[in-house]
Amino acid sequence: MSGNTLGKLFCVTSFGESHGPAIGCVVDGCPPGMELSTEDIQRDLDRRKPGTSRHVTQRRESDTVEILSGVFEGKTTGTPIALLIRNEDQRSKDYGKIMDSFRPGHADYVYWQKYGIRDYRGGGRSSARETAVRVAAAAIARKWLFEKYGVIIRGFMSQLGPVDIPFKQWGMVHQNPFFAADASLVPHLEEFMDKLRKSGESVGAKISIVAEGVPVGWGEPVYDRLDAEIAYAMMSINAVKGVEIGAGFASVAQKGTEHSDEITPEGFLSNNAGGILGGISTGQDIIVNIAVKPTSSIRLGRRSVDKSGKPVIVETHGRHDPCVGIRATPIAEAMLALVLMDHALRHRAQNADVVCATPKIPGKIGKQESISSGIPNVKVEPEFAENPEPDEA
Numbered sequence: 001m002s003g004n005t006l007g008k009l010f011c012v013t014s015f016g017e018s019h020g021p022a023i024g025c026v027v028d029g030c031p032p033g034m035e036l037s038t039e040d041i042q043r044d045l046d047r048r049k050p051g052t053s054r055h056v057t058q059r060r061e062s063d064t065v066e067i068l069s070g071v072f073e074g075k076t077t078g079t080p081i082a083l084l085i086r087n088e089d090q091r092s093k094d095y096g097k098i099m100d101s102f103r104p105g106h107a108d109y110v111y112w113q114k115y116g117i118r119d120y121r122g123g124g125r126s127s128a129r130e131t132a133v134r135v136a137a138a139a140i141a142r143k144w145l146f147e148k149y150g151v152i153i154r155g156f157m158s159q160l161g162p163v164d165i166p167f168k169q170w171g172m173v174h175q176n177p178f179f180a181a182d183a184s185l186v187p188h189l190e191e192f193m194d195k196l197r198k199s200g201e202s203v204g205a206k207i208s209i210v211a212e213g214v215p216v217g218w219g220e221p222v223y224d225r226l227d228a229e230i231a232y233a234m235m236s237i238n239a240v241k242g243v244e245i246g247a248g249f250a251s252v253a254q255k256g257t258e259h260s261d262e263i264t265p266e267g268f269l270s271n272n273a274g275g276i277l278g279g280i281s282t283g284q285d286i287i288v289n290i291a292v293k294p295t296s297s298i299r300l301g302r303r304s305v306d307k308s309g310k311p312v313i314v315e316t317h318g319r320h321d322p323c324v325g326i327r328a329t330p331i332a333e334a335m336l337a338l339v340l341m342d343h344a345l346r347h348r349a350q351n352a353d354v355v356c357a358t359p360k361i362p363g364k365i366g367k368q369e370s371i372s373s374g375i376p377n378v379k380v381e382p383e384f385a386e387n388p389e390p391d392e393a
């Protein structure tokens with residue numbers, strides 16, 4: 001395997017380069033009979049696409065998705081679903097200057113050493129453009145997970161550079177280009193980004209993602225633990241440098257009595273585990289944080305070498321995100337959806353007939369304290385009721 005496929009029963013293989021004719025993926029293993037249209041997928045793509053505010057890359061892509069196979073008379077057939085997104089706004093001349101040198105912090109140097117050839121235009125395969133197809137594939141997973149189990153996956157930006165963005169309300173996330181869950185902070189974020197962009201610098205971000213409604217029992221005990229596969233999937237997003245599940249690195253300073261989530265018949269009393277114990281979902285919210293590094297394509301001169309090994313100063317001009325994290329929320333949601341979908345199918349395959357006499361512990365009781373991520377255990381809010389009702393809870 002050459003590293004372009006994710007999943008065991010719900011398999012996504014992506015292809016394409018940023019400046020090639022198109023990007024796309026093949027989604028294999030989707031159960032048959034689910035209604036699926038391009039609109040179901042386009043909605044999520046539109047949340048990720050470039051060029052939607054002054055704070056992101058100005059490349060203009062409609063990211064219009066085409067379904068080439070696997071859907072007949074509006075329903076999935078159980079055969080591979082091929083999705084295609086044509087590239088429309090490549091400007092390859094921007095890359096002429098860096099074709100013979102390596103941008104510090106980018107994949108240029110390692111691709112060159114590994115393959116001996118590289119499509120330098122737009123970063124080729126290492127471009128964040130590839131994440132569009134993950135979002136497209138995951139729209140299928142999200143729909144199935146919701147319809148079958150009522151699973152809802154959503155995220156927000158919880159930190160932009162040094163600026164903390166505590167959670168306030170899910171309803172605010174889609175009202176601003178930052179995916180901030182507190183609209184009152186948006187003017188401050190805009191001012192911060194305007195100054196940063198003018199200076200030519202870039203900055204990192206933290207994204208928090210929550211999956212609600214995941215039943216107890218999804219995951220595997222050892223190598224394919226649910227948390228291990230979530231971390232694997234999140235780290236596969238370009239520019240991600242860290243992943244936390246639940247209390248994450250804050251666990252280090254916690255005592256055992258603080259960290260372990262007590263269980264009562266009415267529900268768990270806290271969620272430091274982030275909804276996963278022993279690699280298997282507990283029925284609590286699954287809580288994930290990721291760290292996205294500062295964009296490496298910046299116009300400020302940086303020391304590097306050229307193909308012959310001679311020192312050069314690299315300046316990257318063109319249309320780059322001063323913070324790739326600003327568009328990372330839908331991508332991180334997508335990766336969580338893909339992993340959960342795969343594990344939902346795997347759990348069904350092996351354990352559908354298991355009967356356990358112990359009652360299921362409710363995921364949460366009332367409103368609980370925020371954990372270190374700043375994500376409170378809030379109940380599903382009505383704005384997501386736009387989705388159809390699940391078949392079964």
Ligand SMILES: C=C(O[C@@H]1CC(C(=O)O)=C[C@@H](OP(=O)(O)O)[C@H]1O)C(=O)O
Pocket residue numbers: 018049050057058059061090091094121122123126127128129130132297318319320321
């Ligand atoms: C096109 C997208 O993002 C691109 C990601 C990217 C990079 O190096 O990662 C560099 C830029 O590409 P270009 O120089 O061709 O404009 C971004 O615009 C996208 O996300 O769809």
